Amino acid sequence: MGEGEKGPVTAYLGLGSNLGDREGHLLQALSLLAAVEGIEVEGLSSWYETSPVGKTEQGWFL
Numbered sequence: 001m002g003e004g005e006k007g008p009v010t011a012y013l014g015l016g017s018n019l020g021d022r023e024g025h026l027l028q029a030l031s032l033l034a035a036v037e038g039i040e041v042e043g044l045s046s047w048y049e050t051s052p053v054g055k056t057e058q059g060w061f062l
Contacts, residue, residue: 004032018052 013033017025026047035043052058
């Protein structure tokens with residue numbers, strides 16, 4: 001690496017959707033992330049469905 005360059009960075013993202021095609025939205029987000037140069041999606045956790053908190057008059061989150 002040259003001066004000022006940094007090595008790989010590990011990041012953990014939490015994604016969620018509670019509108020429309022929730023699973024489709026999450027799959028699209030993963031696809032768009034993986035399409036960015038320099039980003040490598042290395043793994044996924046299990047998917048969970050959770051109830052909304054606070055403003056509860058909305059759909060559940062995936």
